[in-house]
Amino acid sequence: MGIVVNHPTEVTTTELLDHLEIKVSHDFIERPVLAGGPVQTDRGFVIHRGGTDWQSSLMVNEQITITTSQDILKAMPKQKSLNEAFVALGYAGWGPGQLELEMAENSWLSTPANADILFQTSVEQRWEKAAALLGIDIAQISSLSGHA
Numbered sequence: 001m002g003i004v005v006n007h008p009t010e011v012t013t014t015e016l017l018d019h020l021e022i023k024v025s026h027d028f029i030e031r032p033v034l035a036g037g038p039v040q041t042d043r044g045f046v047i048h049r050g051g052t053d054w055q056s057s058l059m060v061n062e063q064i065t066i067t068t069s070q071d072i073l074k075a076m077p078k079q080k081s082l083n084e085a086f087v088a089l090g091y092a093g094w095g096p097g098q099l100e101l102e103m104a105e106n107s108w109l110s111t112p113a114n115a116d117i118l119f120q121t122s123v124e125q126r127w128e129k130a131a132a133l134l135g136i137d138i139a140q141i142s143s144l145s146g147h148a
Helices: 013-019 071-075 098-104 115-120 123-133
Strands: 008-012 032-035 039-048 057-059 065-067 086-091
Touching (some): 008 013, 013 086, 039 071, 115 123
Parallel strands (some): 032 086
Antiparallel strands (some): 008 032, 039 065, 039 086, 057 065
């Protein structure tokens, strides 16, 4: 599975928390809710810094954790340590061998998870920064293809 981290929806975190009847203070840092992928779009993932202090968390690396339990949503408006956290709804999924085949066909660029890109880079610039980790300048890639 994978979670898309650069496709904002029109829903804000405040609207999502309000829908869940979680109070948000006036100084809450607003973020868009992201479209994490087309599978189970009613399922939420909170991507944040820190450890596994929540009911259901998985550490991606030492700096990045994904939490799926609602206890973190209740803490987001109160804990400054979650100021950079964001919510993604849904995920991308592949059948057996499908992702490996797509990787072999160079359909994807793959980089290690990077906290600075996730938490310090605007949503719109994340894919460019991730490609730059591989030495790729997205501006130099044509959107057109052809046959020789």
